[in-house]
Amino acid sequence: MKVLLTGSTGYIGRRLKQKLLQDENIILRLLVRNKKSITPNLKRSVEICEGNSFDVESLKKALEGVEIAFYLIHSLNRSDYKNLDKISAQNFLDAAIYCGVKRIIYLGGLGIKNKHTSQHLLSRIETGEILSSSDKIQTIWIRAGVIIGSGSASFEIIRNLTEKLPVMTTPKWVNTKTQPIAVFDVLTYLYSSIYIEKKENIIIDVGSEQLTYKEMMLQTATALGLKRYIIPLPFLSITLSSYWLNLFTPVSYGVAKALIEGLKSEATIQNDNAKIYFPNIKPTSYIDSVKKAVDEIRNNQVVSRWSDRFGSVWDKDYTEEIAHAIFVDRRVEDISNFSHEKVYKSFISIGGEFGWFDYDFLWKTRGVIDKMIGGVGLKRGRRDQLNLRIGDSLDFWKVIDVQENKRLLLLAQMKLPGNAWLEFKIDGDKLIQSAYFYPKGLLGRLYWYILVPVHYFVFTNMIKSIIKKSKTLT
Numbered sequence: 152m153k154v155l156l157t158g159s160t161g162y163i164g165r166r167l168k169q170k171l172l173q174d175e176n177i178i179l180r181l182l183v184r185n186k187k188s189i190t191p192n193l194k195r196s197v198e199i200c201e202g203n204s205f206d207v208e209s210l211k212k213a214l215e216g217v218e219i220a221f222y223l224i225h226s227l228n229r230s231d232y233k234n235l236d237k238i239s240a241q242n243f244l245d246a247a248i249y250c251g252v253k254r255i256i257y258l259g260g261l262g263i264k265n266k267h268t269s270q271h272l273l274s275r276i277e278t279g280e281i282l283s284s285s286d287k288i289q290t291i292w293i294r295a296g297v298i299i300g301s302g303s304a305s306f307e308i309i310r311n312l313t314e315k316l317p318v319m320t321t322p323k324w325v326n327t328k329t330q331p332i333a334v335f336d337v338l339t340y341l342y343s344s345i346y347i348e349k350k351e352n353i354i355i356d357v358g359s360e361q362l363t364y365k366e367m368m369l370q371t372a373t374a375l376g377l378k379r380y381i382i383p384l385p386f387l388s389i390t391l392s393s394y395w396l397n398l399f400t401p402v403s404y405g406v407a408k409a410l411i412e413g414l415k416s417e418a419t420i421q422n423d424n425a426k427i428y429f430p431n432i433k434p435t436s437y438i439d440s441v442k443k444a445v446d447e448i449r450n451n452q453v454v455s456r457w458s459d460r461f462g463s464v465w466d467k468d469y470t471e472e473i474a475h476a477i478f479v480d481r482r483v484e485d486i487s488n489f490s491h492e493k494v495y496k497s498f499i500s501i502g503g504e505f506g507w508f509d510y511d512f513l514w515k516t517r518g519v520i521d522k523m524i525g526g527v528g529l530k531r532g533r534r535d536q537l538n539l540r541i542g543d544s545l546d547f548w549k550v551i552d553v554q555e556n557k558r559l560l561l562l563a564q565m566k567l568p569g570n571a572w573l574e575f576k577i578d579g580d581k582l583i584q585s586a587y588f589y590p591k592g593l594l595g596r597l598y599w600y601i602l603v604p605v606h607y608f609v610f611t612n613m614i615k616s617i618i619k620k621s622k623t624l625t
Contacts, residue, residue, distance in 0.1 A: 152176060152177060152178070152218045152219060152345075153177075153178045153180060153216050153217050153218055153219075154171060154177050154179055154180065154217065154218065154219045154221070154345070155180045155181075155182060155213055155214060155217045155220040155221065155252075156168055156171065156179060156180070156181055156182070156221045156223070157181075157182045157204070157220070157221060157222055157223050157243075158221075158222075158224050159181045159182075159183060160183065160188050160459055160542050161223060161455070161459055162302060162303060162304075162455045162456060162457050162459055163223055163258060163298075163334070163337065163338070163455075164221075164223045164455075165454055165455035165459060166334065166335075166338055166454050167223070167338055167341055167342070168181070168193075168197075169454065170338050170342050171342065172196055172197070174342075178198065179196070179197045179198070180197065180198040180199070180200060180213065180217065181198070181199050181200070182200050182202060182203075182204075182209075182210075183199060183200070183201060184201070184202075184203055186199055186201050187541055187551075187552070188541050188542055190540060190541070200212055204224055204239040204240075204242050204243050205235075205238065205239060205242065207242055207245075207246060210242060210243060210246035211246050211249060211250060214246050214247055214249075214250040214252055216250075217247075217250065217252050218252065218254070219252070219253065219256065219345050220243075220247055220252050220254070220255050220256070221256050221257075221258075221341065222240070222243055222255055222256065222257040222258075222278075222282060223257075223258055224236075224239055224240075224243070225274070225275070225278070226239065232274060233270060233273070233274045233277075236274045236275075236277070236278050237274075237277060237278070237281060239278075240277075240278045240281040240282050241281055243255070243282070244282055244284070244285060244288070247288055248285060248288050252288060253288070253289065254288070254289045254290070254291060254344075254345075255282055255288060255289070255290045255291070256290075256291045256341060256344045256345070257279055257282050257291070257292050257293065258293050258295065258337070258341060259275045259276065259278065259279045259292055259293070259294050259295075260275045260276075260294060260295065260296065260418065261294050261295060261296040261329070261330065261358065261418035261419060261420065261421075262275075262276065262294075262416055262417075262418045263276075263416075263421065264276060265416060267415045267416040269412035269416070270412065271410075271412060272416070272418075279292045279294075279354075283352045283354075289350055289352055289353075290352050290353075291344045291347060291352075291353050291355065292352070292353070292354045292355065293337070293340050293341060293355050293357060294354060294355065294356045294357065294421075295332050295337050295340075295357050295358065296329045296330045296331055296332060296358050296418040296419070297329050297330075297332070297367070297418070298331070298332060298334050298337055299331050299332065299333050299334065299437065299440040299441060299444060300333060300334025300335070300440070300443075300444050300447075301334075301445075301447035301448050301452070301453045301454075301456075302453045302454070302455055302456035302457060302459075302534065303334060303444075303456075303457055304402055304406055304410065305331075305410065306441075306444055307400060307401050307402060307457065308396055308400045308402060308407070308410065309367060309368055309371050310371060310375075310441075310444075311399060311400040311401065311530070312368065312396075312399060312400060313368055313371045313372050313375060313377065313379055314377070315399055316379070316399065317377075317378070317380065318379075318380045318381075318382065319368070319379065319381045319382065320382050320383075320384050321365070321381055321382070321383050321384065322383065322384070322411070322414065323383050323384070323385045324364070324411070324414035324415055325364045325365045325368075325381065325383050325414070326363050326365055326383060327363060327364060327414050327415065327416070327418075328361050328362070328363055328417045328418075328419055329358075329361070329362065329363075329364065329367075329417065329418040330358030330359060330360065330361050330362070330418065330419050330420055331362060331367060331437050331440065332357055332358045332359055332434055332435075332440075333359070333435040333439075333440035333443065334440075334444075335435070335443075336357065336359075336432065336434050336435055336440075337357065339429075339432055340355065340357050340425070340429060340432065343429055343432065349428070353428070354422060355422070355424040355425050355428060355429075356420040356422050356424065356425060357420070357425045357434065358419070358420050358434065359434040359435060359436055359437055359440070360436065360437060361419060362437055364414060365383070367437060368381060369381065370437055370438045370441065371441050373438065374438050374442050374445065375441075375445065393407040393408040394407075396410075396411065397522055397525065397528075398522050398523070400530065401458075401527075401528075401530040401531045401532065402457070403525070403526065406457070451535055451536060451537070453534045453535065455534070456531075456534050456543075456544065458527075458531050458544040459534075459542050459543070459544070472570060472589055473572055473574075473587050475589070476572075476587035476589050477588065477589060477590060478587070478589075478590065478599045479585060479587055479588075480585070480586040481583065481584070481585045481586075482584045482585075482610055482611060482613075482614040483583050483584075484581070484582045484584075484614050484615065484618055485580060485581060486577070486580055486581065486582045486618060487580035489618060489621055489622070490621065491556060491577050492556055493621040493622070493624045494577060494582055494617065494618060494621045495555070495556045495557070495577060496537075496621070496624050497617045497618070497620045497621040497624060498559055498575040498582075498584075498617045499537075499538070499539050499553065499559055499575075500536060500537055500620075501545075501613075501617070502529075502532070502533060502545045502546045502548070503532040503533035503536050503545065503546065504532065504533075504536055505536060507609075507613070508612055508613055508616035508617075509612050509616065510609045510613075513605065513609060514529065514546075514609075515529060517529075517547075517565070518530070518546065518547060518565075521547055521565040521566055524566050525566065526547065526564075526565045526566040527544075527547050527564050528546075528547060528565075529546040529547055531544045531545075531546060531547070532544075532546060533545055533546070539553050539559065540553065541553055544564075547563065547564050547565040548561035548562060548563060548564060548573065549561065549562045549564050557576065557577055558574070558575065558576045558577070559574070559575045559576075560572060560573075560574045561573040561574070567595075567598070568590060568591050568592070568594040569588055569589050569590040569591045569595035569598070569599075570588070570589045571587065571588045571589075572585075572586070572587040573585075573586050573587075574587070575617070582614060582617070582618065584610065584613065584614040584617075586610060
């Protein structure tokens with residue numbers, strides 16, 4: 152059968168894509184904003200349609216001949232995401248009906264509508280309601296709570312707080328109940344939904360044992376072999392708590408705020424449909440989910456991360472913007488006596504745990520400043536310390552192009568009065584390192600000129616250190 156997967160570059164989408172490719176009965180088609188986000192090897196295994204859920208014609212093309220469509224789309228990174236999510240869901244539903252799709256499978260969140268429901272969860276619920284609103288097509292609506300897996304936003308928050316803070320002061324909502332679920336269990340439910348024989352719309356709530364967020368953090372400490380103390384405080388507001396998470400965890404302020412708002416209402420299972428339709432799936436316990444996630448991190452086996460999603464990264468043609476960058480800091484070194492392959496390996500391993508060479512403290516200082524003003528900071532690190540793919544986060548950069556043994560192009564995602572890129576390119580026997588900056592107004596120009604002395608030392612050291620490090624690689 153032909154299956155369409157949306158959101159294939161996101162946290163769940165990347166993992167589900169791998170699972171679907173293992174099924175020989177499935178012809179997999181991906182709907183992506185930009186074909187560049189698909190690796191060359193994968194392009195040989197899937198059909199690719201370029202477009203998005205706001206372009207009706209591209210939706211119809213993507214859904215033509217499809218029997219099952221996975222809807223893993225949301226617009227959380229946009230300020231008007233609630234309205235955009237409604238438009239997106241309705242467009243998708245209409246196009247699916249027009250193309251004769253038999254089934255939509257949607258992943259939403261646990262929870263019910265009440266006065267405490269967060270705007271983010273409310274949007275997820277409304278999306279499910281729209282997708283389930285027609286009797287002309289079946290929608291299977293999987294509802295999951297906190298997803299526990301290497302790279303998930305919720306797990307990154309819980310793990311970072313538990314590892315860094317022996318004593319935690321938390322909001323009163325830390326006592327809210329939820330039912331967490333392992334990411335590999337979520338994938339099993341989604342994949343198994345393809346083969347459900349029922350034809351009517353179904354809502355399936357999934358999760359493991361009921362736990363409060365406090366209990367989850369204490370169990371995480373146990374899994375990590377740590378002793379932790381948690382003190383709930385009634386006066387910690389959503390805003391204060393969001394800044395707290397922004398400073399001590401890898402997530403941005405916006406993501407932290409959306410997650411904390413969700414703590415106000417319980418997210419527990421409301422039906423037994425998971426047991427009815429999937430009696431052979433036994434959800435993994437919370438503590439075992441944590442142990443598996445930690446093992447994946449330690450063994451460098453993280454398939455996807457919460458920060459993988461591109462969002463507006465593909466909304467612009469950066470090739471033209473870079474070409475017209477007003478400020479460029481370029482360094483060139485002769486690498487005729489060095490292995491080009493090792494030089495490439497050296498510059499794609501930059502950042503994360505390996506840091507930024509001799510001036511790493513300056514990068515860390517910039518990361519702290521970025522966090523304090525609501526940016527992403529350096530704490531995102533890397534998914535994989537030795538390999539990069541388009542869409543990966545690298546500290547406060549995003550990988551927008553990587554060509555083996557040739558090029559790495561990074562887009563700055565820190566708070567800046569302008570747009571910035573960092574490029575490493577092997578051209579013949581030359582290693583060319585370029586920092587591009589397109590300023591916004593007078594402030595952007597002042598920003599660049601103030602940092603010129605810093606750039607001199609940092610970028611000169613960087614290119615020389617990359618070459619030096621290449622000599623130590625095997």
